[in-house]
Amino acid sequence: MTRQRQIILEELQKDYSHPTASVVYLKVRRRLPHISLGTVYRNLEILSEQGLIKKLELSGTQKRFDGTLSEHYHVRCFKCGRISDVSMETLTALDEKLSEMCDYEIIGHRLEFIGLCPKCKKNKKHAHKTKTTTPISPGNIS
Amino acid sequence: MTRQRQIILEELQKDYSHPTASVVYLKVRRRLPHISLGTVYRNLEILSEQGLIKKLELSGTQKRFDGTLSEHYHVRCFKCGRISDVSMETLTALDEKLSEMCDYEIIGHRLEFIGLCPKCKKNKKHAHKTKTTTPISPGNIS
DNA sequence: CATAAAATGATAATAATAATCATTCTCAAG
DNA sequence: CTTGAGAATGATTATTATTATCATTTTATG
Structure with a gap:
């Protein structure tokens, strides 16, 4: 569990708007200004595989993520x-x-x-x- | 109603597999070898706006189309x-x-x-x- | 037949996501 | 603590699906 993964998880857990990857990126960047977008994608994927967050397949072109399980x-x-x-x-x-x-x-x-x-x-x-x-x-x- | 739009519609009406745009393209190309992919996308959009076909927003990354109304x-x-x-x-x-x-x-x-x-x-x-x-x-x- | 509007094919552009890779970090074993 | 292997990072490039552009062609209509 790296610092960036921890912070991505935290930001998602306090966000109830079902944000897209790029919204998560913007929020996380306030705490880790040098994080890369790829890292956010990678970790959202890993966290959802681990069952710590949910990946939502709703309509629209972008995937959304939910910290509420x-x-x-x-x-x-x-x-x-x-x-x-x-x-x-x-x-x-x-x-x-x-x-x-x-x-x-x-x-x-x-x-x-x-x-x-x-x-x-x-x-x-x-x-x-x-x-x-x-x-x-x-x-x-x- | 152009020849290409007509054929796209026909192919979709006899296909019950809910094909993606690129599958429609492959099928239509058997009858119109010079049709362009852009034309297929454009017409699938127009036909669904006109209510002649349905655009399906299912899970997965690609949109699917249905000739059954x-x-x-x-x-x-x-x-x-x-x-x-x-x-x-x-x-x-x-x-x-x-x-x-x-x-x-x-x-x-x-x-x-x-x-x-x-x-x-x-x-x-x-x-x-x-x-x-x-x-x-x-x-x-x- | 003329002709204006619409559509085409070819191509480039965009958007979202995934892959690559050299460098850096993490963490358990010594 | 140190260390070393494996995992993760940031930067960048690639991929995939779709949309936009535009000069040329086609269609429908008077």
Whole structure:
């Protein structure tokens, strides 16, 4: 466990925004100005293999990381790209149901809700300023 | 509607494998050997904007396209990357449930099952040969 | 047929991530 | 403590998927 890996882990554990690798990089660089982007990628990968953080495969082009290990679903704002946690229980029954209906051996599922976040709901005219990712066209939830 | 757009659409409509842009390109090139990859990307984008095909945002790095317009979920084999359709009814109740639980205005969700396809179930020793995409590590269904 | 708008093919550009590699760090054994 | 092997780092380059540019060609329409 190197200093840089420790700090990447710490920064992720106190960040609830499901940051992308480059956001983690920016935050970590405040404490380690000479760290390289490659080191951040490498360690995010290693930490998620070790089960200390989670790598999220949500929609959008960039991977996101979560220092919270509990299982939970996410909502994405289709306007500003913000990701929030959802406190809905895990739907294990879905996997069992599908197991009986198809010839795959089901081991799990990914569920991501799409919606409009409170901030974007207010400023419907112009999207919320701290936009982080590409918006989703509402007709394309697939 | 140009000849190339027509053929891209046709090839997609008779392909049930949820192909990526480059797979569509390879197939279309059998009929139009001089078509460029950029044209394929451009037309897949246009056709999905027009609602003639669907652009799928599944896990993995590449986008996939579907000539079948009906709404349905998908299963992905975590070993070989194959995508199959799932004949489970759309769970609109989930969106309503979440609407009451959180402050987002929910407009839909994305659900993708992860499992082991019949072919990979048989050849458990070595993954199925017609592998198309990177496998998913079973510990990382997020 | 003319012609304006749209699309094409070729190519370059971008964005996110992964790989390479010489140098530096970490940590357990002495 | 020192040390030495293996792992990790920073700098850099490479890869992969996708998008943008642009001169030329095609399409649809009057």
